[in-house]
Amino acid sequence: MHVTKQNTFSRVMRYSLTAGAMVMAAIMILAGAPAWAEGEKPAPTTTADPAVPLNEFDLLLRPLTKDDLKVEAEGWLGLLKEHATRVSRNKIDAMKAEGDAKTNLLAEATQLQEQQTALMDRVQAVVEELRKKGGEVDVYDKYLKSVSGVKVDVSDAGGSWTLLTGWLNSPEGGLRWAKNALMFLLTLIAFKILSKILGTATRRAVARFSGVSELLKDFLVSSIRKLTFVVGLVVALSMLEVNIGPFLAAIGATGFILGFALQGTLSNFAAGLMILLYRPYDIGDFVNVAGTSGTVSAMSLVSTTLKADNQVVTIPNGSIWGGIITNGTAQKPAGPA
Structure with a gap:
């Protein structure tokens, strides 16, 4: 037991x-x-060479997935944070130094700022690629904005002037922005000339068609010129390293809002195009439109002006095109000329 x-x-x-x-x-x-x-945790694969050329860097980023790009963004952000810390420490040391020591530190600050700008370019490239593939980039955008630019201490005139002149002579600073500004102006000038050439070519092309309204000719020529110049403006903004993606999105949103707010005007505009195209009447004709009789004295894309009994009557083109048009002066063709 x-x-x-x-x-x-x-x-x-x-x-x-x-x-x-x-x-x-x-x-x-x-x-x-x-x-x-x-x-x-996966390690970034593109940070081995922080000075990798941007064109090669873009090609390296293209095949990566959203998750891969998140890893790359964190890796490059870490490099930028480490370098920004060095820049801040350098500025603190320069504030405390005097004489030649301060001059050397300020010269070093210019070099560090150049290196930081180059790092920011690569972080921005990763962020833009991540944005294209649906990633969240607000945190990266805010950090880039916070560390960008040259901070000038107005209380230290000599040091600020040294920093400013150093930045102006820096390949990644003033020289870079001077080149960008020059390219911006040259692009605008080139597209301005191109818009005039295309406008002239369009006018010659529409002049071959008989019976086309002069107002329609002017509208087509003006539209070609303005559209060409707008495209040139967008291209020129990209020369200033402006992210045109949000800019184009803002234009689209603005166009939608204006289109919704100006439905009546756009309806008149479309009716004016149809009147110019089919030409049921022309300037000088006696017509009866929208319940009003008179002689056509002026036409635009949104309205038609009649003179009747010592009165001037302006009628929206939408009201005219949606009703019966009686031309008592001459018989017009039933279709486009």
Whole structure:
């Protein structure tokens, strides 16, 4: 009986120790899981060469997925943060230094600023690629905005002037923006000339068609010129390193809002185009439109002006095109000329 109790007690102790060991192992596994997960976190693949040319860098980013780009963005952001810390420490040391030591630190600050600008270009490239593929980029945009630019301390005129002149002579600073501004102006001039050439070509082309309204000719020529110049403006803005994606989105949103707000005007505009195209009447004709009779004295894309009984009546083109048009002067063709 005594032996049996000892055996039972031994089995209970073995089971207890085994269970306790299993529980401890489970706790250690759970506690170590985050560390293992962190150890398996993928590392960025494009940060090995921080000075990689931007055209090559864009090609490296193109095949990456959204998740891959998040890793790359974090990696480049870490490099930028580390470098921005060096820039800040350099400025702090320059504020405390005097004489030649300060001059050397300010010269070093210019070089560090150039390097930071180059890093920011690459971070911006990753952010733009991530934006295209549906990633969240607000945090990166805000950080880039916070560390960009040259901060000038007005209380230190000499140091500020050294920093400013250094930035103006820097390939990644003033020289870069001078080149961008020159390209902006040259692009605008080139597209301005191109718009005139295309406008002249359009006028010559429509002049070959007989019976086309002069107002319609002017409208087509003006539209071609303005559209060409708007395209040139967008291209020129890209020369200033302006992100034209949000700009184009804003134009689209503005167009939608204006289109909704100006439905009546756009309806008159469309009716004016139809009147110019089909020409049911022309200037000098005596017509009856929208319940009003008179002689056509002026036409535009949104309205027609009649003179009747010493009165001048302006009628929206939408009201004219949607009703019966009676021309008492001459018979007009039923279709486009």
